[in-house]
Amino acid sequence: MKRGLLHFLDVRLEPVLPDRRLFLRSDEETRFLRLRPTTQLFGIFSICLLVAWAIISTAILLMDSIGSGNFRAQAQRDQRTYETQLNAMAAERDSRAAAALAAQERFNAALQQVSVMQSQLLASEDRLRELEKGIDVIQTTLRTTVQERDEARSLATELQASLAGDPSAMRPAAARAAEAEATLEKLTAALEMTASERDLVIADSAEAVAQADEIIMEMRLLDEQNDRIFRQLEQAMEISVSPLDRMFENAGMDTDRMIDQVRRGYDGQGGPLEPIDLSSMGPLETTTNFERANRLISEMAALNIYRIAAESAPFANPLKASYRLSSKFGYRRDPTTGGRRMHNGIDMAGPYGTDIFTPADGVVTFAGWDNGYGNYVKVQHEFGIETRYAHMSGIRVKKGQRVSRGDQIGDMGSTGRSTGTHLHYEVRVNNNPVNPMNYIEAAYNVF
Template identity: 45%
Template sequence: MFRRQLVKLNQRLERRLPEQRLFLRSDNTTRFVRLRPFTQLMGIGAVATFFAWGVLATSILLMDSIGSGTLREQAQREQATYEQRLNQMAQERDRHAQSAETAQVRFGEAMGRISDMQLELLASEQRRLELEAGIDTVQQTVARVVRERDAARTQLAEARRTLEAETGTARTAADRGRDVQDMLDYLLVAMDGVGADLHEQSLNAEQTSNQAQMLAMENELLKDRNHVIFTQLEEALDSVMGPLERVFQSANVSPDQIRRLVRQGAQSQTASLRPISVSTSGAMAASPDISRANRVLGKLADVQAYREGLDRLPIARPVSASVRQTSGFGMRRHPLTGRSKMHNGLDWAASRGTSILSAADGIVTTAERQRGYGNIVVIKHEFGLETYYAHLNSINVREGQRVSRGQKIGGMGTTGASTGVHLHYEVRVNGRPVNPITYIRAGQNVF
């Protein structure tokens, strides 16, 4: 039945694909191979399928290459945009810091003027009290003199009567009366002078009070303007600190630890970020604006510490070329033994000799050949972090050498327990392996 169907199919294909014969000649004999129409159709289909598969594979490789280039350009644009944003925020921070410093200077001058006016007001009040005490004394003296005058007049009248009765004259009593009258005239003139002086001091005190009220109004306006400036500064700092803290949290590093370790390692604090200290005198309390400015300066110092901390974390990719990830972090079947085993890092495959780069600044602690890892480089970073680069084809650093982020440390290879050319990359925190993709994703938010 099958042969009958095959014969019918050959007869139908005979018009398009006539039977061909392939002759094979040797020294003494000549043989031929008969190519029926169905056989020719199978050959043509096989050739067409192979050609289509080649075109499809080439298209996939070409699209993969174009996509990798586009992602790399996008990453570079995002990095340039982020650096531009950081520079703008730094310029805005410096501008606001300068505005805050200028406002603080003006606030200090106003406080000094208010202090001087208060001292003048206190002195005027003291003089007024002294004048009031002097007037009371003068009034008491005048009252006493009036009483003495009345008593003297009484005595004078009695003496006059006695003197007239005895001598018939009153000249001595008249002389004493004129002396008393001269004294009273002098006291009245002195009282008029004291009253004029007291009136002048009262006017000065009222003028000083008006100036103090004007300064108080200027102080309130200055406080309102400082509040607006501080609010803008605080909002800008929160918009910068939030993403930075999320980067550290995604990398399993405490922001508090970053701030503490960076400040411990700093030689000296930037002069513009030091807390403001203004000495006050008397009963004047410390200004709340100074405390708020110190909080803003503290946040600026935190931002600076975060940026320095980012420079010390291994958040850069160790391979900048186009690579293919072959294994992730976690349990997997070992390619050599076939057993399920924990894989402590990431594997990337590329061509032999592909440049391997340091993920962050650090010191090379190992640069040798080890069993299993092959040629390996271990770099020690800040905060108890270490990065491992294994199966290298070549090593370009030595133990004890200090390297920078992005510096070439070797070439990709297949040394040690390896089934192909690739890089085995590990990140360890205090000797414990962690997933490197966490740090790489955190770096994508920065670079």
Template identity: 50%
Template sequence: MTSRLFSRVNAAFERHLPEQRLFLKSEEGTRFIRLRPITQASIILGSAVMVGWTVIVTSFFLIDTISAGNARELAEREQAMYQERLNALALERDARAADASAAQDRFALAMDQVSAMQTQLLDGEQRSRELEIAVDVIQATLRRAIDERDEARLAQAALQSELQADTGTQLTAAEREQELEQTLAFLNQALELTAVERDTGYTMVAQAEEEINRLNFQAALTDERSSRVFRQLEEAVAVSMEPLDEMFRAAGMNTEDLIDAVRRGYSGQGGPLTPILSTSGEPADGLSMRANEVLESLDRINMYRIAAERLPLAMPVNGTFRNTSGFGPRGDPFNGSRRMHNGIDFAGARGTQIVAGGEGTVTRAGRMSGYGNIVEITHANGFMTRYAHLSRIRVSEGERVSRGELIGDMGCTGRCTGTHLHYEVHRNGTPVNPMTFIRAGRNVF
């Protein structure tokens, strides 16, 4: 049965693939091999299968190569966009720093203007008091001159009455009349001098009133300029404080607690705020109150700055990088199981500079299981940052570091699949998302 089927198949293929013979010649003789139609068909079918498989594998390889090229181009575009974003953030940071510097310059200029206005006001008050004293003296002199004039008139009337009633000799009457005339002449001269002094006093009073009006007008202008200067200062302080408030709110932190902590830590450099204008024990006026409010706002901004320097708000990688893993549950890169990732991963070139995210003290610098070479920095207000998988550690335990100071190089030590930085932020011993603080810090740094 099988031989008949085989013969039928050979007969069917023989019309298209006639039997072929291959002659093999050697030293021993010549032999031949018969290639039946079914054998030729099998060889052709096997060759076709091999060619088809080669074409399919080549197609898949080309598709993978093209896809990989597109992925690289996409990664390069994302890297370029991220670099542009970093440049834009750097420009924005520089602009904010320039605004803060300009606000400080405006504040210094305003303080100079306030000091000049204070001097002018004090001089005006002194001159006003002197003029008031001069007016009081002139009025007292006028009143005394008027009293003396009235007494002289009464004496003159008494002497005239005495002359009319005199019964003595002619010589005695003449002598008394001469004496009376001398007395009247002296009194008239005194009255004339008194009148001149009175007129001079009236002139000085008028001049004093004009000077007082001028000083009052100048004081009003000074108050207006002071109000305008303080209004500009208040606006500049509000503009400078707004991004700081937004930064701390974005980080989920209580600003009053931060300020209290800074005030306790820097109490030795503080002191009571005194008014710009002396009140001599009297209640502070509006200008002094506004000046004290501006000084308090500036002191608050300074404490914000100190708190920002001490918190981990800066980017820990100083160079080009890519964010390869975020905070939260993820698939383990080694076994694929679901695990909690207590930090974020920044992949970059080996040796990329790793810097401190904020001011603090190095409490650990060495190796740690799973983390490789690590650096741990303790910051204020219960914060701690961890920098893992470093290729080189550049600080030692107990060392004090500032924000942005170099602490190590990026590497691949410990449990890792490639060169990257594993960055963690702990608050009171609990891991928190580091990107919350990095995004908040971008508004200021």
């Protein structure tokens, strides 16, 4: 059956592919190979398949090369855009920090002015009270003097009547009249002195009232100035605290629990951020200003707590140099085994030996070799947060060492189970892995 089919094909293909013979000659004999039309057709078909495979393979390689070049160019453009955004964010952060510092300086100057003016006002009130007491004493003295003068006049009138009615009593009456006249002269002198003192007290009172009016006017001007300063400070505090609130919320941190924990660790009292004691004797405007000042002081204390918490949580980037995010957090294809597995951190690829820094204050709990991670460091921070750094070429810290934010802890490398130079960076909260980019991206608009 097969031979009949092949013979049929040979007959059909004979006009197109005639039967050929390939002679092989040696010293002793001559042989030939018969190339039937079907054999020639199979050879031509095989050659065409080989040429087509070569063309398709070359096209695939060229397309892959072109795609890789476009990907690298896009990655470089993205990197330049990212660096530009980082520089702009850093400049905005510096400007906001400078504005907050200037606002705090203006607030301190305003508090000093308020304290000086309050002291002047209290001194003026004390002086007014003293003048009022002096006037009361003078009025009492005047009433006593007038009463004594009236009694002396009555006595003189009685003496004159006695002298006019009884001549025998002239001598003792004359002595009594002389005594009454001397008493009257003393009383007149005392009245003149009292009147002079009264005029002086009245003049001093008028001067004190004028000074009090000037002080009240100055206090009103100062209240207006303080109101402008308070508004600027309140705006500055709102601008400073709102990004921090959003930063902690975006990182998934419980701000109330965090603030309580920081306050328990920093519970000392005293200093410029303590609330101002307020007397109930002061005017309403002063009370309002002090309430606003105490509210600002409370917000500054909260801002200070946020600053401490931000330095204790890993909001900074462990790399200050340029890098490429080569692997994200989550499930991925394992680069060595090819299987699907959970990736508990992020991979940040960069040049060999790139400096690695700790993003927050903490204590080194492990610094050494791990079979999978290679050169490996773990740092324990506040709020149950732990950061891990793997595949480093060198370690710059030791176990038990306390590190601050920005301290170098190692160099980028490719030790352990690694396919190339990169940093494997993990963040764990209560030993549960979380996405490190939540902290890094949350601080983009703050730090």
